Amino acid sequence: MDLGLLAAQVFNGLVYSSILFLVSSGLTLIYGIMNVLNLAHGSLYMLGAYLGITVVVYALGGTPLAYLVAFLVVPPAVGLVGAVLERTLIRRTYPMGEEYQLLLTFGLILVFDDLVKMIWGAAYINFPDPNSFLGGLRFGVYTLPLYHVILILLGFSVFFGLWAFFGRTFTGKVMRAAAMDREVVEAMGIDVNRVFVSSFFLGSLLSGLGGISAGPLYTASPGMGTDIIVYSFAVIVIGGMGSIGGAMAGSLIVGVLRSLAISFYPQLEIVIVFVIMAAVLLVKPTGLFGRPEFERR
Amino acid sequence: MGAVEGEREEMLRTEGVKKHFGSVRAVDGVSMRVERGEIVSLVGPNGAGKTTLLNLISGLIRPDSGRIYFLGRDVTGMRPSQLVRMGMARCFQISNVFENLTVLENLLAAVHSIEGSISPLRRYDEEEAVEKAVRVLREFGLDGKAHLTPKELSHGDRKLLDVAIAYALRPKMILLDEPTAAMSVGEKRTTVGVIKKLRDQLGVTVLLVEHDLDVVYEVSDRIIVMHQGTVLAEGRPEEVRENPKVREVYLG
Numbered sequence: 001m002d003l004g005l006l007a008a009q010v011f012n013g014l015v016y017s018s019i020l021f022l023v024s025s026g027l028t029l030i031y032g033i034m035n036v037l038n039l040a041h042g043s044l045y046m047l048g049a050y051l052g053i054t055v056v057v058y059a060l061g062g063t064p065l066a067y068l069v070a071f072l073v074v075p076p077a078v079g080l081v082g083a084v085l086e087r088t089l090i091r092r093t094y095p096m097g098e099e100y101q102l103l104l105t106f107g108l109i110l111v112f113d114d115l116v117k118m119i120w121g122a123a124y125i126n127f128p129d130p131n132s133f134l135g136g137l138r139f140g141v142y143t144l145p146l147y148h149v150i151l152i153l154l155g156f157s158v159f160f161g162l163w164a165f166f167g168r169t170f171t172g173k174v175m176r177a178a179a180m181d182r183e184v185v186e187a188m189g190i191d192v193n194r195v196f197v198s199s200f201f202l203g204s205l206l207s208g209l210g211g212i213s214a215g216p217l218y219t220a221s222p223g224m225g226t227d228i229i230v231y232s233f234a235v236i237v238i239g240g241m242g243s244i245g246g247a248m249a250g251s252l253i254v255g256v257l258r259s260l261a262i263s264f265y266p267q268l269e270i271v272i273v274f275v276i277m278a279a280v281l282l283v284k285p286t287g288l289f290g291r292p293e294f295e296r297r
Numbered sequence: 298m299g300a301v302e303g304e305r306e307e308m309l310r311t312e313g314v315k316k317h318f319g320s321v322r323a324v325d326g327v328s329m330r331v332e333r334g335e336i337v338s339l340v341g342p343n344g345a346g347k348t349t350l351l352n353l354i355s356g357l358i359r360p361d362s363g364r365i366y367f368l369g370r371d372v373t374g375m376r377p378s379q380l381v382r383m384g385m386a387r388c389f390q391i392s393n394v395f396e397n398l399t400v401l402e403n404l405l406a407a408v409h410s411i412e413g414s415i416s417p418l419r420r421y422d423e424e425e426a427v428e429k430a431v432r433v434l435r436e437f438g439l440d441g442k443a444h445l446t447p448k449e450l451s452h453g454d455r456k457l458l459d460v461a462i463a464y465a466l467r468p469k470m471i472l473l474d475e476p477t478a479a480m481s482v483g484e485k486r487t488t489v490g491v492i493k494k495l496r497d498q499l500g501v502t503v504l505l506v507e508h509d510l511d512v513v514y515e516v517s518d519r520i521i522v523m524h525q526g527t528v529l530a531e532g533r534p535e536e537v538r539e540n541p542k543v544r545e546v547y548l549g
Contacts, residue, residue: 170409177395177406184393188410189381189466 004142009263010256015148017255018155019214024232024239025162025247026206032242033179033199036090037098039105042229043112044204048078048211049220050116053125062128075209082204083197091196109225116222127216151213155251158206162244175199179242231258234277240287249288306333307369308470308502309354309385314363316349323349325526326363331470336496336503338513341523342546347506348474350523354504355387355472356380368469382411386468388459388476394447400458401443404430407465430465436499437461437491453484460491464499471495473505477512485512492516514538522546 027041051074060066085108093100134150136143166172178185178195186192210228218224235254239246254273261268280288309331316324324346331337339347352358354365356377365373367385377387394403408426434440437457447455456476463471476492477485489512495501507513513520513534520537522530530540537543 174410177410180395180397181393184395184406185410186377187381187387187389187393188407188462189378190410191376191378193376 009259013256013259014152017251018151019210021155021251022210024235026203028236028247030203040108042225044207045211046225048208049215052212052215064133074212075205078208079201079205083201086200113222125220234273238280240289243289246289308333310366312364314360322526335518337519338517339506345523346526384469386463386466387472407462411466433465470502
């Protein structure tokens, strides 16, 4: 086996891991705090990519600065969309039970897919390649595209950022407390509704960040939300539902192994992810990291 | 003793509060007052609407009509969390604590949540918070059990923990829903002591729903008797005890 090829595939895998982590950490965070499994979480990822394209290409003409602006503006915008969805639609399902939540958020996938086709059309849209102006990092004979390197660093930074947020800040601790018992939190004078909107905002923001990060690598297309959500589910099941650390572990496993499978035995691309998932479930049904961050009683 | 004659100050007031569940008139036009420094008991047979009234006052449910005033402010329809911040804490019938935190950690959570924060990203002073939490635990005789989890506490101590958490929220008034339910005689004794201590030493006004009339007569400055969603009688313990209408409801 060619070591160079192996290294290249691991590198590509890490890039994908990073994007998977951005999306699945948002998914697992919302699930952990609110017990809501948002199927439309992938649609917010798609929205991030399309809004990114709009800012980068249509509004600002594809300059390096346009990328910077898009990375600053798009994720909060997607977060806002998530918060509005929670306030207007998803909160109505809390008293009704999980099947209604799944129906509603599945319906939202269809709505978002059609909205995207209406606004941006059904054709795939390419971002201008950020590596064309970012260039690459030289490693001996290899050159690593800088944008890819930045994405890997972004994934790890977000991981440590979330870790500090939940471990060190007041809002983060309140969110963890709400995950444990929302009634006690309310009785302690914390407005639980605000906690819910905040966690939806944060979770959706992460998905939007994943979307705009992925856009330049994989182009924007109406089905991209469903592709990522399937992998994201596998990631959070492997890592343990509700666990940020688990989302990181799951993303690394899924991202790297999938990438290796693609180059060495392409037929396994999708299968391998679910084989791992099944194996983890057999050995440890709560996933690798159970629920360290979001223990429930 | 509690309310000194001549300098009464209103803590809580309801005006014609109504709550119907379908055809059930759970609370049907209740007007009542609680003065600062009082211990007031809500009593009445099952289904009289006591707990519903408590739920209305603490913001868990909204009244169909009528107004609720707390500290002179109209608080009708406010969320429980807002009321807690205004100084109204509540202990539930089923004690409501974080099951997987220790006693001390539960108190810390309460201390932190009420100190709140102007900036949500603010760091807080852990040592100071622990000090405050331990002080509260000492007031309620739980300082020896700080490192147990609620599951390891006796039923009486769990209720005590509940009251301690409520007190850590620095309330002006505490609502207690059946504080002595399912307690042993000894535990009831402790609870009576704690309720009196809340008023006499800690300066907290208390409104409680209670079934045990011995407890009610012992702690209350005033008793409000409810029947079928309305106030049937109201007055000092000795007045209520002699009231023929009350006897009829309870005996007949």
